[in-house]
Amino acid sequence: MRLGRARSVGLVGLQATLVDVEASVGGGLPRTVIVGLPDAALNEARERCRAALGNSGLGTWPQHLVTINLSPASLPKAGTHFDLAILAAILVASDVVPQLRLDDSVLMGEVGLDGSVRPVRGVLPAVLRAAEAGVGHAIVPWHHVREARLVEGITVHGVGSLQELAALLRGAEVPERLPDADPEPVSLREPDLADVAGQLEARWAIEVAAAGGHHLYLKGPPGVGKTLLAERLPGILPDLGAAEALEVAAIRSLSGLHVGSELPRRPPFASPHHSATVAAVVGGGSAIPQPGAISLAHRGVLFLDEAPEFSARTLEALRTPLESGRIELARVRAVASYPARFQLVLAANPCPCGQSGLRSNACTCTPMAVRRYGERLSGPILDRIDITQTLRPMTQAYLRAARGSAESSAVVAARVASARARQLERLAPLGYRTNAEVPGPVLRQDLPRPGGVALLDQAVTRGLLSARGVDKTMRLAWTIADLAGAAKPRQTDVQLALAMRRGDEIEEVRCG
Ligand SMILES: [Zn+2]
Known part of the structure; x- marks a missing residue:
């Protein structure tokens, strides 16, 4: 033997x-x-x-x-x-x-x-x-x-x-063969915000989302720039740290994707199509489950275009990873666990046909169909969204005037980076990195009280804001203050934060 x-x-x-x-x-x-x-x-x-x-x-x-x-x-x-x-x-x-x-x-x-x-x-x-x-x-x-x-x-x-x-x-020399050199580094290929003319409010929403790590919901008819903006979010996020980059590369390696000779320092971007299977989005497979789009978006951005068109099962499956930053995929013989801490960007048309809100106003949807369409995004998903931004079509004349004047991603990224640095200084002792991660109780008890809190109390009294809504607004107000370099949110920051999530709030109230 x-x-x-x-x-x-x-x-x-x-x-x-x-x-x-x-x-x-x-x-x-x-x-x-x-x-x-x-x-x-x-x-x-x-x-x-x-x-x-x-x-x-x-x-x-x-x-x-x-x-x-x-x-x-x-x-x-x-x-x-x-x-x-x-x-x-x-x-x-x-x-x-x-x-x-x-x-x-x-x-x-x-x-x-x-x-x-x-x-x-x-x-x-x-x-x-x-x-x-x-x-x-x-x-x-x-x-x-x-x-x-x-x-x-x-x-x-x-x-x-x-x-x-x-x-x-046997100890002999084996001639070394190397795979082709890396393709162009990802950082050079990231689309730039300078290409997006107009939509100043939505650009601001993207900037705030990047600065505080907030999930974002973009609403508007087709062609107003929802996808253009979502694709540019990773480009204004800070570089990944060494440990984060290694995680991102390891997930790519497990998915059979190209991993080059340098760690990927830029946050990834994943945008599964709404017809993708649950397994493709959250991970799955028979023997030992493989990572899905949510894990490929780990430490980066997950963009769901036409979000209401995703299957109810897929949207439901996002719930746990949104809470825990991980996904556990159980099979008979194994439970595979993958990290999935992503920033979520949802985009939706105002109605199923997409025409409502356009100047032509050729929408043929019944009010019932429009309502059902909106309701497909369930409460648990929308609960996680801090910013809801509506985009409106812009006139050609406006676009022509705005062209060439848009700020580049580099300029915006610099503001985002300093806002992140402020957060880290304040939140690291509490165990958090971004405003979006801070739980309600910590927000209310362990951080200084923002100016203009009375505004929030009024909104609650008038039924415009839920208790959860107050927390979300506070988180946003902190991010806005961080972007402005303020020590703590001022009354104007709270007002801005209220405005940024109002669309969402009105809907919540209407739905009871
Ligand atoms: Zn319609």
């Missing part, structure tokens, strides 16, 4: 666990058994590895009883990336390569039937985990070398075939 050992990494959500892969060869009738909770893909691994080995010129699959054990057995394992570790263990057990180098390495990679090594998902979180555990080397498909080298403290080797893997394990 001969033994070989290698290591890989099991991924459930973003949680990575080192997996020991042992192969024992000898005794018994020639057959291959994989133990340790394999899913269908792992069983296919047996056939794939057998063919790959045969076609690699390194030998044939052992004509004995081959037992492959993946442990810990209790960990659900899925995916094709265990191939490389399985084959490495087999090569050791077959005396083709020495064990030595494998003792300090993790391997990730799928093999093709011809013995080539193919790209897989999740290399970045896997290599991160290995580095944390003190493993010295990571052997990954060459396609992921740049991505894996984002992790410090571990030596990364790229391989393109089993031949190269064998050479590496």
